[in-house]
Structures are given as structure tokens and as C-alpha cells.
Amino acid sequence: MSTTRADPASLDLMFPQELISLEVSALLPSDLQIRPLASTDYKRGHLDVLSVLSIVNDLGEVAWVNQFHAMRATPRAYFSIVILDKASDKIVGVGTVFIERKFLRGLGSVGHIEDIAVDKSQQGKKLGLRIIQALTHISENSGCYKTILNCSDANIPFYEKCGYVKKENEMAKYAPERVHNAPKL
């Protein structure tokens, strides 16, 4: 095992490491590391972790890397983070906040937290809490006046512990040809 492999300085990151809260980093178990998503994270199991959350429908590494670059090319929009197990160089936690510009609130911005997932082998280590804290830090430090996310009834108490309060209801409409299913390719 190599410590160089996991060194953020050697990676092509989605955004600067400096945006990750040092306080949150320090609270992680010492065998884990939190950093921005890197262009080579497909190989470290990024989609494997996301698959605990929803349908992944893996299109392969080239398509994944293209999406990474499309997201990074969007100015001040996507901030995906990962928690990495240093020994195995595998991703064990993921999450994203993306920033929406508005005309309201003095041309304000809102951070939307999406797609939080933690590998089942890592439960009980508060990694979900650390991901939410890190993403909220990015959102607030990017000038967002609020940060929002959607969750099930069962997860409300967890997000309340993270400092969130229930506000409204999420309504959804699935596109007709793809109802509750992965896109046909």
C-alpha cells in the first residue's frame, strides 16, 4: 500500500482541496481521508458506493470521465466529495453539493446536497454526518444563503442532528418513457 496514491496533490480534482473543512477532516478515523472527487475515481469504486443508493447503470470509465469533466467545466456548480480508505485506496463514502444561482435574495445562491452514500462496511463511523458537514461547509463558504436536501421520513432525525430542519415536501414526476427505471440505452 502506498500513501502517494491517496495524496490529493497528485490527483486531478474536481475542485481545490482547500474547500474541504479541516475540522471535518480531523474528525475522521485516521485510516480514512476526505477529498474532492478525482478524475481517476471511477477505478476506486465511486459507482460501487453510489449503487447502495439507487440504480447506477454503469456506462464505463470513458463516459464517467466525460461526465466528470462536464461537471468541472461548469463554473461554481458541482462539488463532489469522497471518503477514501487509505489502505485499500477504495472509496467508501460519496456526496455532492451543487450550487444553484437565483434571481431572488439579492441574486443569491442555494446549495443542493445530492446522492450521499456510505459503504455498508463503514457504518457506525459517522461518515454520513462528516459528508453532510463537509458539503454544508462548501455551500456556506461559497456564499449560499441556504443549503437544502431531500430525504425519506426515516432519515429526518439524522439530518436534524446535522443541523437541518424539515421545510417543505419534495414532489417528483418521472419522465414517461423511463418511469421508475434506468434509461434505455
Next chain:
Amino acid sequence: MSTTRADPASLDLMFPQELISLEVSALLPSDLQIRPLASTDYKRGHLDVLSVLSIVNDLGEVAWVNQFHAMRATPRAYFSIVILDKASDKIVGVGTVFIERKFLRGLGSVGHIEDIAVDKSQQGKKLGLRIIQALTHISENSGCYKTILNCSDANIPFYEKCGYVKKENEMAKYAPERVHNAPKL
């Protein structure tokens, strides 16, 4: 009154008029028009309509136009629409859908509907429904596998009539220095 003033072809639009559903356009009362937001819509009362919804905190036209251009410069992201009263050349309805890229669902996309507002003088004309239909059309035609929005308990029946179903709960955290208030400038 001039019909030229309201002709989308003469305006600098956020996105092409062709993305607006012809079916939805045809369902509007004949004195109204639906089109993409234009760079000159600050003068047509865009923020006045938004002010029925939330704190606007108007920073002036130059700042508004800069935000318009920043949003348009973001590829395949922001789609703001307006309903215009042709006679007065004033905006009477607004709404936005922005598109989020994901790693899930075959590198899928989700449309987020935000900031729907209709002038109080125009109630009872189903303009809210038309705005939702037009934004959902844009979202689904942009390849989003689902479209989501957040609403109060009182508005759930309205969005159900628009084809939406309640899914999860919106949780929110306001940034500490700006809690439930407009940003200090």
C-alpha cells in the same frame, strides 16, 4: 401597444423559443404570451413577480443582467421562462427549471423546478399550471429521467394535478449569518 416589443425574435433570450411547448402556448389566454426569459426582462417587472414568492432584494438592472448572462453561459443548466401580458408588455408569471447532472442512472440528469410565481392580478387563469407544464416539457425533452420541486403542504394538491407525486421531505439549513433573512450587502 406594439406587438414588436413582445416578439421573441427581437429579444436576447436565455434559450431558444423552440424549447417552449407549442401545446402549452396554445392553452394560454390570447392576451398572454409564454417565452424564455430575455436579457431586458428586468424592465418588464421580473423581480416584481418574484416578490410575491420570497425576499427579492433588488440589486439593480446591471447586477440582474450579469446574473442572466452567468446563468446562460452555463451549458444546459438554467431555463427561466416568463408569461407576458402583451398589452402592457409586463411579466405576470415566472418559473425556472435547472438541470443537474448526476453519476447515477447512466450519468442521468434531473430537472429541478424553482421559483414559480404568478402576479396576483392573474389568478384563476391556470398560469401556474401552464408554467409547470412548460418547465416539465423542457426538463423531459432535455433528457431528464425525472423532474422534482419542493412545495408546502397546501400546494400538494395543485402539483398532483400537474402530474407530480409526493416523494420525500425537503430539509433546509440557513447559513448562520443570514438566518431567514436577506443577505446583508
